[in-house]
Amino acid sequence: MQFEPQGNTCRLMGRLSQQDVKDLWPQRQSLVADNIQVLDLSALEYVDSAGMAFLMELLSQAKGTLVLKAPSEQVKKLVSLYDLEAFFTE
Template sequence: MVEFVQQGNVCHLNGRLSQKEVTLLWDNKHSLFSQDTQVLSLAQLEYSDSAGVAFLLALVRQHPIPLVLSAASEQLAKLIDLYDLQSFFTEEAHRKG
């Protein structure tokens, strides 16, 4: 399961984000992190499938202020490249190691 940990205007995602978790989180997506959040840090996100990526993009679209997705893991960076989603993530999120 994924955990949202708020620290100032950054929210850190920890754990896994798969279709199962997305299904459980969908109805509460507007209250997972502060409305003042500017960055979702994905550094501690161990795994995401395509449903998880779609969920992240839905969070970006529904947020009232610009929201940056940053620090994607290598596994998530591969999905970003596969689906050509670089424009939704900061440069560091999809930099290849």
């Protein structure tokens, strides 16, 4: 799992599974810089329910407004299943 900042956007790349969440959990407060306003999910290959919960945790701890954008088709299925559309920009 990689976090690649690009201006006010951070692009997430790779996989975000339960094991990845366990590995990333201790670092969760430092993974996204304070100036980041958008998490771009277009390069996430896979997200499971633990990964989706982790993304919601990142949103909840953000100091400012933080939104998600560009979910992959696989991520869109979870977004729809858990009714999380309100957390995504168009």
